[in-house]
Amino acid sequence: MLRVLFCQFTLLLASITVYGQATGSSTLIRGGSVIDGTGRAARLVDLRIIGNRIVAIGRLSPKMGEKVIDARGKVVAPGFIDIHNHSERGFSTDPEARSQIRQGITTILVGPDGSSPWPIADYLKWGGEQRLATNLLAFVGHATVRRKVLGDNYKRQATPEEIRRMAEMVEQGMRDGAVGLSSGLEYDVGNPATTEEVIALAAVVGRYGGIYMSHVRDEADLAMDAFREAIRIGREAKVPVQISHIKLGTVGVWGKANEAVRIIDDARRSGVDVTADCYPYDAWASTITVLVPSRRHDDPVAVAKGLADVGGAGNILITSCRTHPDFEGSTLEQIASRRNITPVDAYIRIVKDGGAGVVCKSMIDDDIQTFYRQPWVMVSSDGGIGMRHPRGAGTFPRVLGRYVRERGWLSLEEAVSKMSALPARRLSLRDRGLLKTGMKADVIIFDPRLVNDRSTMLEPFLEPVGMETVIVNGQIVIDAGRITGARPGEVIGFKK
């Protein structure tokens, strides 16, 4: 109750006062704790926006007709840049990107994991016509071009001629404004590709100054080999590498984040420009059958291995089950013991009866913490509009609330940098990601004592709290906690 009252009080404090005649073109953010994204300590200064640019930072007094936002007690930071976001379709139903701006995200990169819109030019044009609340950039997807060239017959290596045609498409995508090539080598279409195929395509984006971003071939027992493959692609294609949502997803590699860090640090020292992003969750949500990748769902040995890989049936929570609604909310272990059968038998029965939705713990906090502490690891959501995993609505506030404030894993300055300046630098966005005079005015104001996520595996759409003001290109999209409906996002075609 106190918390609610406090929240309303702080909302009042952040409300906007207009001095004299409003012009709407000049905004002064006063008295906030300004964290500029560079990682340096917060400063109590004011910030002025005119049009779509930050024009001054320092001790400033209001001018006639200027809009003034009182930010005392709040943090003023650069808008967040989400380098791994699945909103490409979501934007058509929700151009205001409500669940995204509520997290402080002001720039969204679509087309990760090898799967992108195509053609890139048409998509970016569409994004501009839609008028979106956030800025938009896109990757070219490896699987997308692979599927176009190989058709349904993609479960094989590509021929040199097919690789040449894919390379042409990637080049077209880069000319049309894509920021680089994404791959999803663990998925159906990307997986049959040889490392050499990916090197050939990544080399194309390298020539255009783009990056190679990969959901690597294995995030489980063979994760270290998969990181090495990503590094090799960067070295041989001469292209910067971004490892997507870096994780160690099975018991066999839990606790080995330091080994992964060593592999990547060694590569960085040897001249390969490798970075990564990480989302702040230790569990995934999917269908129960993904636990057994061999798809031998009635083979007790394969099932036992699948359950052991995630640390046992106690880590598998049934969230939806049409044929056995009474299972919902229980773990596979609890269901087995209630029925007096083994968890393996419970799994086989559930799959036979039509399957179930599950949430499965697949990572440990120690590894997530180790990754977030590396200077080359940024925050990304792997979420997006309509995502049924809580990361779709909660990622950025969750890092600020849980990892910074509650657990002290990172300083607020470090966390903000990982959400803004670091992805901006990775993407060569020279006029975003920092609070600095002359930069585009993507600016957010949040309450560092309140900011947090609320979305959960069972209620993935609950909105986060504490994000009070969000400004995109100088226009306010969240005003004292209220979505204004403004859609000032720019489509950013990548240019070297």
Ligand SMILES: [Zn+2]
């Ligand atoms: Zn992925």
